[in-house]
Amino acid sequence: MNILILGYGKMGKIITQIAEQRGHHIVAKINIENVSDLDSLDTDKIDVAIEFSQPESAVGNITWCMEHQVPVVVGTTGWMDQKGEVESSCKRNNGSLFYASNFSIGVNLFFKVNAFLATLMSGQEGYQASIEEIHHTEKKDAPSGTAITLAESLLENNQHYREWKLKAADSIPNEVLPIISKRIDPAPGTHTVTYASDIDTISIRHKAHSRKGFALGAVLVAEWLPGKKGVLSMNDFLKF
Known part of the structure; x- marks a missing residue:
């Protein structure tokens, strides 16, 4: 798969490493310093985005994904006061949004x-x-x-x-x-x-003994998400 990484801090780096080990291609790694690079990406060549940035960046990143029909897996927390707005954007754009407070x-x-x-x-x-x-x-x-x-x-x-x-x-x-x-x-x-x-x-x-469990879970969800629509959660993924 072609994966867009939104947020390239400690979690983003571990996710990138695990994704590449599993044979995936990283299209781009977006941080606050190069967020303008989103405008030049060919979204037709992005299968899924994984978003682990900061609370102040998450909503903008998710909204961009919804507007560009890019399925997104979100692990950033701290933005739940805007959850209604984000879910409305997903439904309006017939998007694919997977949020979990923890992917372990x-x-x-x-x-x-x-x-x-x-x-x-x-x-x-x-x-x-x-x-x-x-x-x-x-x-x-x-x-x-x-x-x-x-x-x-x-x-x-x-x-x-x-x-x-x-x-x-x-x-x-x-x-x-x-x-x-x-x-x-x-x-x-x-x-x-x-x-x-x-x-x-x-x-x-x-x-938790390390961040690897969170990162692997996010990549596994990213592999599962393409082709699905709506607001999804770990209950959907794990079929609880």
Whole structure:
């Protein structure tokens, strides 16, 4: 396949390496410094784009892909306040948009475990839930997209909580789910969901050892996406 890389930071470089190892051709590597190069690309020769840039660049990159009929796999987080606008652009242009807060297969299995545990804990009044996420210091958004996905699923499956907040666990009402964000190098990503009571504590955790799992997942999705239409997610890819 011919792949366009949108965002050539640490993730973009690992994605490029894995894609080339799998026999794919990289058409271009676009960063904020050379974003004007998009105007000169022959979009007929691009099978799919993989977008791992920065929150402030993501929406523009996705919109360009929608307007040029380029299927796009998006891993950038921190732009969800514009999700409605982006999805409308996809539908208007009959585009192909695949977004995931995390492309790791293990994390997506973790999402399912989190939803199941939230359902089990829904009637247990004595437990207070919290989420902690740890990432490297270069990560700009907090909480992480993965933590938000965990929180939204917990809220959906546990009637005790009405919203989540980015705060310390002991400074908010019991019906608010706290997310604690830490930035510690060189952590690629650790997410922990905890239910604590006076009697005991229940925790589930996913710890990434490197970015390779995220990058490989993105490339696998890019191989799967061409020919499909609409707004898609890991649930579609993994057929959960």
